[in-house]
Amino acid sequence: MSNFCEGKSGSRLSLLLAQHIYIYIDTHKKYDILKTTLKTYTMGLQTLKRAFTVVSPSIFLVLILFLIVASDSTEEASALLRWKASLHNQNQPLLPSWSIVNSTKASPCPWFGVSCNSAGSITSINLTSCGIHGTLYNFSFSYFPNLLYFDLSMNDCYGSIPSELNQLSNLIHLDFSSNQFSGQMPPTLGQLTHLKAVYLFENQLNGSIPQEIGQLKSLNELVLYSNNLGGAIPTSLSNLSNLTLLLLYNNSLSDSIPHELSKLSKLDYLDLSTNKLTGQIPPAIGMLTHLEVLQLYKNQLNGSIPLEIGNLKFTLDLDLSNNQLSGQIPTSFGGLTSLTSLLLYNNTLSGSIPKAIGNLKSLVHLQLSGNQLNGSLPAFLENLSKLEVIQLMKNELSGFIPEGLGKLKSLVSLDLSENELKGSLPTSLGNLSNLKNFQVSNNHLSGFIPIELGKLKSLVSLNLSQNELKGSVPTSLGNLSNLEFFSISYNHLSGCIPEELGKLKSLVIFDVSVNALTCSVPTSLGNLSNLETFRVRANQLSGPIPQEIGNWTKLQRLVLGENLFTGYLPKSVCSGRSLQYFGISNNNFVGAIPKDTKYCTSLSRIRLNGNQLKGHIDIDFGVVPNLTFIDISNNQFFGEISTKWGRCSQLATLWIAGNNITGKIPPEIGNWTQLHDLDFSMNHMVGGIPSESGKLTNLLNLRLNGNNLLVVFLLSSDHLQISKFSTYQGTD
Secondary structure, three states: OHHHHHOOOOOOOOOOOOOOOOOOOOHHHHHHHHHHHHHHOOHHHHHHHHHHHOOOHHHHHHHHHHHHHHHHHHHHHHHHHHHHHHOOOOOOOOOOOOOOOOOHHHOOOOOOOEEEOOOOOEEEEEOOOOOOEEOOOOOOHHHOOOOOEEEOOOOEEEEOOOHHHHHOOOOOEEEOOOOEEEEEOOHHHHHOOOOOEEEOOOOEEEOOOOHHHHHOOOOOEEEOOOOOOEEEOOHHHHHOOOOOEEEOOOOEEEOOOOHHHHHOOOOOEEEOOOOOOEEEOOHHHHHOOOOOEEEOOOOEEEEEOOHHHHHOOOOOEEEOOOOEEEEEOOHHHHHOOOOOEEEOOOOEEEEOOOHHHHHOOOOOEEEOOOOEEEEEOOHHHHHOOOOOEEEOOOOEEEEOOOHHHHHOOOOOEEEOOOOEEEEOOOHHHHHOOOOOEEEOOOOEEEEEOOHHHHHOOOOOEEEOOOOEEEEOOOHHHHHOOOOOEEEOOOOEEEEOOOHHHHHOOOOOEEEOOOOEEOOOOOHHHHHOOOOOEEEOOOOOOEEOOOHHHHHOOOOOEEEOOOOEEEEEOOOOOOOOOOOOEEEOOOOEEEEOOOHHHHHOOOOOEEEOOOOEEEEEOOOOOOOOOOOOEEEOOOOEEEEEOOHHHHHOOOOOEEEOOOOEEEEOOOHHHHHOOOOOEEEOOOOEEEEOOOHHHHHOOOOOEEEOOOOEEEEEEEEOOOOEEEEEEEEOOOOO
């Protein structure tokens, strides 16, 4: 602990402090005061008094000041040691240099984290990241009248901040950030009128922000984010005429944004995001003409965006996202000529994207997703050459994707998904050599996938799903060596899955489901060792599944259903013990299920229905406690359901209809308390229904027809009960 703390120097929030305080004493005026003070000192001082007749007044004053300073220094040292003794060092040495034994003349000035002025009085305590665990209840604030700088940041201090903090009357810099302080901010903080910086962020402070904070006329920076502060933002903050930084985000502040904040004419950075603020954005906020950053996201602000925000010509970052703002994007935004980031997503803004946005030549991030914007994609976007991010998803944009977007060589992310776009994908998009994310899913795009997309060597995510694309999958996509997410599902694509896709070694998600793809699954796909999801369902794929998929040790979802696959299943599908979903329904698979599924405890859903699989229901299936859904119906499984199946306590759906299951229903089915759908129909089961079935209070659907079960059910309002045995035919 001592090495971690005492091996450091400086602070993450440094402030230049004066280290020397000059003491001016008018010898002739102070002489009588000091002479009177001598009477209260020890015999040693009385001896000095007697010597006064032979010592000059100036020398005498120097001696007395030396003794007084030494006394004050000793008191400061003792006060720090008392506080240190109250801390919990967790059996590790804490601040070892803080010791009378290790210090000359009991002065704390050489101690780690302590600085003094020329008179030997403490002016700075900087203990950032020292592993301190304790409170301030035993800190004697009154002993440090000359303290200018107090930094306990990034420790484990807890409890409330004492109101006695106001005794640090000369304090300039206060940093208690990144601790566990709780309770309310002390109103007495407002008495520290020399303060220039207050950092209390990342604690557990609650209650409201004291109105008294408005008395800190010298304050430059007030940083209170990531606490539990509530109530309204005090209007008294408008008195902080020197404030340049105000960060109150990630609290529970409520009510409206005070229009009085417009008086903070020097404010550079205002962040009120992630609170519970309501009402409209005050138009007066446009008077903060020095603002470089304005962040109001994740509140409950409503109404239209004030035109006056267009006056913030020096603003670089404007984030009003995740509110309830309505109306159109103001054309006055064209005046935000310094803007690099415009984030208005997840509101209810309507109308078209104004042409004025084309004036924002410095714009890097444009995110307008999750609104009700309509009209076409503006052609002027191609002139914003610095754009790196365009996110317009979840709007009502229509028309074609402009060919000119291919000019945006700096573009890293382009998301146009969930709109009403039509036409073909421009071949010019292949020029976006820096593009990492390309999303156009859920539109009405048609035509072929351009082979030019194979030039996007930086691409990490490609989503063309849920469109009307046709033709074959370009082999050039095999060049996308950095691709991790690939989805072309829900289109009209045909032909084979290209062998070249086996070169996509970084691929995590592969989804070509719901198309008209034919041929077999290429064995080259066995090289995709990072694959977690493989979806090819609802195509016309045929042939056997390559044994090479056993190389997919990270596989979590294997979805092969609704194809024309034949032959035996691979010997291994859960080699990495990560498989959660195994779906091969409605194919022509034969033989046994892979042996490793028996021990695949990660499995939660199995769909094997509609094949010609064989195996013993008890021997070939293991007890997988996380299973919630099993459908093995319409196969050729046989044997009896043993008592061990009762250990699948999370089951919500169990369908084993249309097999050759024999024997009785075990009483352990009473353990399936989450079950809501049970289908044993069309088997050869006999005997009665165990009384334990009365525990299945969530059961909604029960199908037992086509067996030789002898039961009569009495349906109650809340669950199924057994009354007496009889022949039960049941219904589907």
